Amino acid sequence: MNSQWNALLKNLGEWEGSFTRLSPQGELLEDLPSVVSFSGLNDNQTIRQIVRVGEDEKVLEYSSLGKGIMFFEDGAFSQGSIQLAPFSTFGAEFGFIHGDRRLRLVQLFDKNLKLDRFTLIREHLAGTPPIQNPVLTVDALLGKWVGEAITIYPDLQKPDSYPIEMSLQLNHSGLTQSLSFANRTISSTATVKDSIILFEQTQVQVLLLADGASVTSPLQAQLGQPLFLEVGWLINPNLRQRMFRSYNNKGEWVSLTLVTERKV
Structure with missing residues (x-):
């Protein structure tokens, strides 16, 4: 089995939680209980996945991975569009795993490539306590974060690994x-209003959510321009992971990066 399949196996088990659907501004649209189970068949050569959300149930079986999905060694993953194209739905799912907990988030754009909706999925292994972090706040992110980024590529070229450092400061003019x-080194400024951080120059929004989650999206995806989609998870007050999918100016998915950083 290749390393991608082995990383998928880190997600085996029955995960209980909820699918919380949200507007682009974070308004609650729907909240449904969920159970997602992964079981290995044929010596883990095949995966049976059962997804129950509310009253709906889907059963999937597969022995290989699609083009739009990639995994990191710890089982974290992202799957989604491999091409930004006109008049087609565009978006991606990001999944983190930490001990007995998973956090996933789906961000979707409509056929005009305008940010449309999110689904936040908070899960824990069956038989373990459903521990959740507080709603993420700007204050929780302020300060200096130091960590490592790992970038993997859909064409399976050698991964890149490099140190990364982020500093966030809040003053009278906004967030720096x-x-x-x-x-x-890239510096940028943003305005903060309630749970929304808006980088006005690029029209990129960061939405702060329950369980320490955050999601970064362009309000309007543009053909002919590079873009990235990002999701973050504040696992504990001093440990955060972020993952982003990068697309080039042709709209092609070119890389997936996982950042693990600690507050110093």
Whole structure:
């Protein structure tokens, strides 16, 4: 079995939780109980996945992975569109795993490539306590974060690994972010209103959510311009993971990056 399939196996088990559907502004649209189970068949050569959300149930069996999905060693993954194209639905799911807990988030754009809706999925292994973190706040993110980024590629070229550092400060003019990686430093400013952080120059929004989750999205995806979709999870006050899918100016999915960072 290849390393991607082995990483998928980190998700085996029965995961209980909820699917919480939200508007682009974070307004609650629907909240449904869920159970998602992964079981290995034929010496784990095949996976049977049963998804129960509310009254609906789907059963899937597969022995290989699709083009749009990639896994990291710890079982974290993202699946979604491999191409940004006009008049087609665009979006992606991001999944994190930490001990007995998983956090997943789906972000979707409509056929005009406008940000449409989110689904936040909070899960725990059956038989374990359903521990959840508080709703994420700007204050919880302030300070200096240092960690490592791992980038993997759909064409299966060799992964890249590099240190990364992020600093977030809040002052009277708004939020200032400084991001340093690969001998580059990028600084940007944003406005903060309730649970929404908006980088006005690029029209990129960060929405702060329950269980320490955050989701970063362009309000309007643009053909002919590179873009990225990101989801973050504050696992505990000093440990955070972020994952982002990057698309080039042709709209092609080119990489997936997982950042693990600690507050210093």
